[in-house]
Amino acid sequence: MARIIPIEGERREAVDAAIGVLSKARPVAMPTETVYGLAADATDPAAIASIYETKGRPRFNPLICHMADLEMAERYAIFDPISRSLAERFWPGPLTLVLPLKPDSAIHPLATAGLDTVGIRVPRGFAGELIRAFGRPLAAPSANSSGKISPTTAQHVDADLGDRINLVIDGGPCQVGVESTILKVEDGRIRLLRPGGVPVEAIEEATGLVVERPKGTGTAAIEAPGMLASHYAPNAHVRLDAISVMPGEALIRFGSQPVDGMGQAAAVLELSPTGDLGEAAANLFGLLKKADQTGAAGIAVTPIPDHGLGEAINDRLQRAAAPRNV
Ligand code: TXA
Ligand code: MG
Numbered sequence: 001m002a003r004i005i006p007i008e009g010e011r012r013e014a015v016d017a018a019i020g021v022l023s024k025a026r027p028v029a030m031p032t033e034t035v036y037g038l039a040a041d042a043t044d045p046a047a048i049a050s051i052y053e054t055k056g057r058p059r060f061n062p063l064i065c066h067m068a069d070l071e072m073a074e075r076y077a078i079f080d081p082i083s084r085s086l087a088e089r090f091w092p093g094p095l096t097l098v099l100p101l102k103p104d105s106a107i108h109p110l111a112t113a114g115l116d117t118v119g120i121r122v123p124r125g126f127a128g129e130l131i132r133a134f135g136r137p138l139a140a141p142s143a144n145s146s147g148k149i150s151p152t153t154a155q156h157v158d159a160d161l162g163d164r165i166n167l168v169i170d171g172g173p174c175q176v177g178v179e180s181t182i183l184k185v186e187d188g189r190i191r192l193l194r195p196g197g198v199p200v201e202a203i204e205e206a207t208g209l210v211v212e213r214p215k216g217t218g219t220a221a222i223e224a225p226g227m228l229a230s231h232y233a234p235n236a237h238v239r240l241d242a243i244s245v246m247p248g249e250a251l252i253r254f255g256s257q258p259v260d261g262m263g264q265a266a267a268v269l270e271l272s273p274t275g276d277l278g279e280a281a282a283n284l285f286g287l288l289k290k291a292d293q294t295g296a297a298g299i300a301v302t303p304i305p306d307h308g309l310g311e312a313i314n315d316r317l318q319r320a321a322a323p324r325n326v
Pocket of ligand 2: 141150
């Protein structure tokens with residue numbers, strides 16, 4: 001079993017315990033504002049390898065490297081003016097920037113999958129404090145076994161990885177609930193590699209530029225390696241844009257409109273009764289797990305608006321509903 005240390009009241013102890021584990025090249029599950037991350041020293045190949053091993057990831061994907069602040073990030077990557085202004089505006093926060101690596105960067109190639117770029121973000125809250133105290137960047141994918149739903153509570157992490165890791169830092173439920181937005185600036189243009197916790201509209205408003213979405217797929221980002229179609233997979237079959245509930249299904253509802261057949265649903269789970277996309281994002285992964293735990297054969301999800309955080313929510317739902325590939 002993993003040791004679980006709450007941040008509340010035991011902040012110093014949590015930081016010290018985490019640094020103890022990180023210093024032995026072992027991963028620590030840490031809270032961020034998006035999802036819980038499985039963090040390890042981004043400059044140490046043994047530490048990074050232990051992330052892949054713990055998650056059971058079949059291959060090496062580039063990992064997001066978490067920094068304490070922009071100043072730390074500039075030690076490892078080269079910032080163009082647009083990326084710098086995005087960092088100044090949205091960090092700390094749920095935004096990842098893909099940037100050229102500095103030639104002498106100490107980030108290990110295992111963390112970038114050998115690319116000449118690195119995905120960097122500065123998380124809010126405890127994770128940022130931990131990185132500052134540790135003094136080195138932390139590579140951290142979501143703290144779940146490969147292909148499973150991302151964890152938004154310490155209990156989710158413990159249930160999934162508890163027998164494989166030493167330490168979970170418990171910061172309570174994640175505020176944002178979906179992973180960071182990933183952007184790449186090239187030749188003065190901003191490309192969306194993954195929709196996430198910062199809505200595209202907020203980026204366009206801050207920069208006055210149009211964010212380019214990947215063509216063809218309608219949703220995210222295949223250029224970003226590791227963006228597999230079936231990625232947030234519950235056991236149950238997921239059915240999107242449902243306007244009725246079929247026998248044997250659990251219902252995940254957005255808003256408070258009555259849904260045909262909901263009286264017979266295996267469970268009725270509410271993303272946000274008032275139709276608030278931020279609340280829905282924060283509840284999304286937890287409710288997918290809960291729906292799955294009912295043992296229902298299927299999960300019906302009502303339509304969710306595709307603007308603001310709805311874009312990230314719909315992206316994750318489409319992955320959860322995608323045909324499973326092993
Ligand atoms: O909110 C988040 O971003 C969470 C928390 C823990 O910070 N982390 C997260 O990491 O979602 P992960 O490993 O699940 O997502 C990493 C993804 C890769 O699959 C890839 O799509 C993209 O980030 N990525 C990372 N480095 C990249 C690079 N150099 N070029 C292109 N894409 C990159
Ligand atoms: Mg993940």
